[in-house]
Amino acid sequence: MSRPVRPWIPVGIDGIAAELGVSENTVMAWRRRSAEWVNVAKFPDPAGKISGRDWWWLADVLDWAKQTGRLKEGAQR
Template sequence: MERPKSPWIPVGIDAVAAHLSVSENTVIAWRRRSAKEWVNVPKFPTPAGKISGRDWWWLSDVLDWAHLTGRLKEPIPENWSPPA
């Protein structure tokens, strides 16, 4: 597996929801809509893998997608680190 760009944090649906301040159901809806062929916006990132049967993503991929689609208003700062 190729090393992602920073932040190198694996996240599940719950963490994606927390980082973007939305519900887990909203993240599930974004994924479901992204799977449609007629969607004309950037698709939700493909999972990087599975842990215990659940999909996970690199946080940097999700944040890039969120910024690109207007779901993250501020660019990711170079010195970004996760909240404590």
């Protein structure tokens, strides 16, 4: 079985934070805000859970970050 290749790799909150150059608290705030406010693009839904913790496909998060202006210059895509 082959492994997923970038950007189709699974990431958790810590991986998202590292990829986007922000803290884990910032990622959690983005999730909360996009769930509560109508005028903010919704943070992607988790693709699943591993050991009770949410995970996402990196590509989905990067698409969201680009759409919302949170993808910094030089971030890998």
